[in-house]
Amino acid sequence: MQSAERRVNETLRLLPITSLFVLATILAGCNAERRKSDAELGLNPQQIAGRKIYDNYCDRCHEPYSTSGKQGPPLKGVFTKPYLPLSGLPANDERVGEIIRFGRSKMPGFGQALSDKQVRDLLVYMHTL
Ligand code: HEC
Secondary structure: OHHHHHHHHHHHHHHHHHHHHHHHHHHHHHHOOOOOOOOOOOOOHHHHHHHHHHHHHOOOOOOOOOOOOOOOOOOOOOOOOOEOOOOOOEOOHHHHHHHHHHOEOOEOOOOOOOOHHHHHHHHHHHOOO
16 A cells, blocks of 8 residues: 555656656657648649759758758758858859759769759759748
8 A cells, every 4th residue: 555655656756757858849849840742832843853852962961941051051042142152152053053063162063963954953943942
């Protein structure tokens, strides 16, 4: 009888800690951005093809929808300003296409991995960021 009582007491003592942990987990879950579908983003077929390439080749180093940095600078709004934030190069298809093909300092080039059409699709998608 006494040990059962002790167990109840023990449980009650841990309750605030447990609920705090549960609450923290829920809050962390809410904080993580849910990935939007292609339809929610209103992407056309070419942009969808470009998004797949982005996910495969660029996403691990560049955030597309947030301003937090990964290994490389975020590419959110990359074509909305006249110049690229880091290099100061003009933000146009020619310069960005060259960066994709040839790379830049710590960024590898993707000219071998991607066809001209894939680079074009990728650029078209990046205009939606
Ligand atoms: C291994 C990590 C990595 C991958 C993968 C990568 N990048 Fe980068 N990227 C970087 C780094 C680091 C820089 C900054 C280079 C510098 O110092 O100028 C950069 C720079 C850039 C810039 C120029 C930004 C500016 O403000 O000057 C663009 C545009 C860019 N990357 C696009 C892409 C695209 C598109 C892809 C996918 C095809 C890609 N990157 C894949 C790491 C990466």
